[in-house]
Amino acid sequence: MSFWDEKTETMKPAGLEKLQLKRLRHIVNYCYSRIPFYREKFRQAGLKPSDIKRLDDVERIPYTTKQDLRDNYPFKMVAVPYPKINRIHASSGTSGKPTVVVYTRGDLDVWADLMARELYMSGVRKEDTVQLIYNYAFFTGGFGFHQGAEKIGAAVIPAGVGNSRKQIQVMKDFNVSMFSSTPSYALHLAEVMDELNIKSGDLKLRVGVFGAEPWSEAMRKRIENSFGIDAFDNYGLSEMCGPGVCMECEEKCGMHIWGDHFLPEIVDPESAEIADDGELVLTTLTKEGLPLLRYKTGDITSFISGGCSCGRTHKRIARIRGRVDDMLIIKGVNVFPSHVEEIIMSFPEMGDSYQIIVSRDRQMDSLGVKIEVNPEIFTGSEVQLRDLRQALERELRSGLDVSVRVELVEPLSLERSAGKAKRVFDLRKE
Amino acid sequence: MSFWDEKTETMKPAGLEKLQLKRLRHIVNYCYSRIPFYREKFRQAGLKPSDIKRLDDVERIPYTTKQDLRDNYPFKMVAVPYPKINRIHASSGTSGKPTVVVYTRGDLDVWADLMARELYMSGVRKEDTVQLIYNYAFFTGGFGFHQGAEKIGAAVIPAGVGNSRKQIQVMKDFNVSMFSSTPSYALHLAEVMDELNIKSGDLKLRVGVFGAEPWSEAMRKRIENSFGIDAFDNYGLSEMCGPGVCMECEEKCGMHIWGDHFLPEIVDPESAEIADDGELVLTTLTKEGLPLLRYKTGDITSFISGGCSCGRTHKRIARIRGRVDDMLIIKGVNVFPSHVEEIIMSFPEMGDSYQIIVSRDRQMDSLGVKIEVNPEIFTGSEVQLRDLRQALERELRSGLDVSVRVELVEPLSLERSAGKAKRVFDLRKE
Structure with missing residues (x-):
């Protein structure tokens, strides 16, 4: 069994598109009726929710940007009354105000389920011991992986970042079989292993999932060799939920975007026209707390055409090449x-x-x-x-x-x- | 309604003792049959599980110490097979190996419920926004409070420690009504508020829960005045679960120890005899992953006699005066x-x-x-x-x-x- 949710992960493209259209029409109505920001955007574009009749009508909806989130800090784009909010995270906010993300109970459940889908896909099972080397404070990375691994029923070690020697000691002493971190920190941990004269054969590691920064195929090989693991690429962003947006399957040939919850597009970062290669734009199809229509992620990628031999039908994107503002x-x-x-x-x-x-x-x-x-x-x-x-x-x-x-x-x-x-x-x- | 679990929190002392005896006899058998360490301890003491017939027979059981946990690092005192473990935390381990604590799914559920009981008692409701200023990495403090507040349905902000100006900004901008930290960090945050020229009247804070280090009544008054809140004392230790062992009710006259899950004793730290005032010794009555019999906490306190006018029947202890090794x-x-x-x-x-x-x-x-x-x-x-x-x-x-x-x-x-x-x-x- 290689699927956490076989029915959804392998649903026929026509069925998935039908579900997407149903959810798109719902979320457009939901945003329009609950969020003044979207009502005003639609008014300026001369658009009504009822104009969204087909899936590609999404292209008529104006983009949402990080600047919109900043302008509406902290809660002006939230769609639910305050007692419905069950979690608040915030980006580090290097310049000025942090970017706020809020979750309802339903959003947290969906997020945990998506992360369980991804970790299960990488091979994590309830017998595994999972060391999560991510920050948990304000940041979505730690909690995203934590909730997914917990849902699978694995033994979760919320390890946080830093203290590299202790991380390696825990890996060894606690029989850790899977860990997750940024790829650059994984390479640093490999150096510390060398210092401590610990070999990959001394560990029980099988799997690693890495993300939160762009990395290359060559870097994957280095990480896999250093730890003796299978390394998977993962992508997400706090504005969608955190990690949980898409991940590589066993084919390691692009990341499947979970189309039942996110509608992806790719646009030219300069002209903003639909393109084969360019900036990823995502529409949340099911978010209750902070739904976003056509959010410009700033991340550069392209769609990978053709079906995937893993059996999953959700569209794939190539590894993130960088950010629009990094280019x-x-x-x-x-x-x-x-x-x-x-x-x-x-x-x-x-x-x-x-x-x-x-x-x-x-x-x-x-x-x-x-x-x-x-x-x-x-x-x-x-x-x-x-x-x-x-x-x-x-x-x-x-x-x-x-x-x-x-x-x-x-x-x-x-x-x-x-x-x-x-x-x-x-x-x-x- | 001031109870999270009225039936349990207010059960008659005789009923509570009956429940404790039933659970004590179960946990003694459980430890004896599953953990070689306890079997050997019992053998040395010439004791059999069936010798535990009355509640005060607990005094016949040998103590368990932190050194025992160190000697059995990491998993030799764990009572369940590995796939039943769902969480692993570890103490900071300032000297040598960390102290490991493991939880089954059942242990995590009990822990969340106990923390919900405590936070509800302090006044936290689902309408509240709760800022948790604790470390989440390895440490039990962050997760303990997080899971309890989540269970109540409040909006939880996992804020972590450090970055004091951001903590204050979040308190103000996100309408935080309750926060939790160490008492000394709360006083530091009060200083930062002064620097930023933010007054308690600019905030929506109502409640604070503080613990993880000894603090005084005078310090409570300072914290209450600085933030305009009601401040509650909380106590726990990772060997039991983390926070969740006991807390003050609205009377603020001692902390109720949850007797349905922990059997408390107080002993003289020198002679190890039962005493009115001295070291707190706790027996876990329901822990599945890492049950401990008569664990010497190292914390100094005394029982507070008489009933509590809040209606809760669980025994109270005075605020922790210090540690045996701090005296x-x-x-x-x-x-x-x-x-x-x-x-x-x-x-x-x-x-x-x-x-x-x-x-x-x-x-x-x-x-x-x-x-x-x-x-x-x-x-x-x-x-x-x-x-x-x-x-x-x-x-x-x-x-x-x-x-x-x-x-x-x-x-x-x-x-x-x-x-x-x-x-x-x-x-x-x-």
Whole structure:
């Protein structure tokens, strides 16, 4: 049995679309009747809820943006009276007010069920011991995974972030079979395992689920090799619920978006037209507390066409390549940090940590990367260093269509982070 | 309606004792048959489960200590097969291995219900917005309160610890009506409110529940005045479940221990004999995952005699005065840090932060306190400083029966902590 909810996960496309249309019409009415923000948006667009007759009529609905959430801080886009709210999370709010997300009891139940669907898909069962290396404070990551694993009936260890040695000790002593963290923190934990002289064979790990930041296929291989696990990509955002929006199945060929709860579109980030490749736009089909119509996620991806041999019928998207606001334009060329990473990681001589540095010299943009070498492979000779640098510069130029200065640095010389790693330093903005 | 579970909370003492005996006999059999550690303890004591015939036969059972938990790290005292475990928490483990606590689904349900009982007793209802300022990583505090508030149906904000300005912003912007933290962190938050020029009248707070460290009646008054709330004392320990063991009712005259789940005793910490005042010993009556018989908590308290006018029949204990290993013996006199605090806090001229410093000078113990003055009341004149110092030294000597050096320091000059405050510095041990 590889399905948590076989009937829903494998429903025929026509049936899924019928369900989506029914739910779309309901949520549009719901938003229109309960949220003044949407009533006003519809009025400006000359649109009525009854105009939404077919699934692609969704394209007539105006977009909702993060700025709309900020402008309506904290509760002006909430659709239920206050006693119906059962949970409030908030984004870190690096600049100004945090972004608020509220859940009804029903929203929490759906969220737990979606996460159970995803974790079950990755292989988690009630016999597993699951170590969740995410922050639980305000952040949706910890609770999302926690509730899903709890619903499956696994033994859940709410481990939080930081204290890497204790994380490894717990992994070993408590027979942990699955863990979840950001991919960059997983690589840091692998380094700590090496320091402690613990091998993957000393652990009972089978599975890892990673997300909350873009990562590459090469990084997946490194994580899988370091821990001896099957590593899965997961994507979500707090505005939808947190993690639980989509995940890879055993085919590891794109993430299935749960179409019974989210209606996905992809649009060109510049023109805002429907596109094959671009910004993911999501409409919540069942959210009660804070429903969102055509929310611009800011995340860049594309649909993967064709059916999936896992049997699930829910549409797939490619791994997130970056954020609309992360995309670097270097001498007119679009560069995604994830693409830079993929090229770096294809060199076994390179370590796991790197920084991308963009600077401007006499009106000219210039792209550089600092990378730690891999001490296990690298001998340290000057000639090898130079050859390696030149080889990587060639690969980067051919892959990205811009030239890149490469600087190789010593292992462990770049700063580590317990959460999302800061990889890009754009000095043009400073 | 002031009861979450009226039938249980107000059951007649004879009925409660009958239930306790039934459950005690069950748990003794359960431990004996499932946990080799207990079988061996019973064998050494020449005791059989069938010897437990009356409630006070519990006194024949050997004690269980924290050292026993350490010796059986991580799972040797667990009573269920691994797939029955649904949650694992672990103490911070400052010295060596952490103390592990495991829960079955049933244990988690009981825990949530006990916390709902307590929060309901403090006045939390489903209309409330509850900000939980506790760590959720490994620690039982965050989850204990979270699950109880969720069960009541309140809006729960899992706020975590730290980032005090954001905590206050959330309190204000999200209409928080109840919060929970350590008492020392609550006082720190009150300072931050002052910095931000936010008054208690700007907030919707009604209730606060505080615990995880000893605090005094005077500290309660300060917290209540700073936030304009009703402040309740709460006590628990991870070995029992976390918070959820006992709490104050509206009478604020001792904490009701939930006798349907925990059988309390008080023993002399030195002689280990039953006593009126001393170390709290608890037997879990219903725990499935990690049941403990006669667990020495290390916490010092006493029973409060007589019925409680709230109508609850569960035995009350006085606020925790300190830990067995915290008790300071100064020139042969037992001094509890909580008593020092109580005397300090009775002076309105004193601030909220203080340190107790024990040192040894030519074989003689000497007790000192460093206290921040309260800038709102204190004018700063040399004469006032000297008079104040002398008055406090007089009070401390008469209250504690030992002489104490007092040093008054500037506001905000002592270190703050987001978790349990470190108040005692025993330099004799260094």
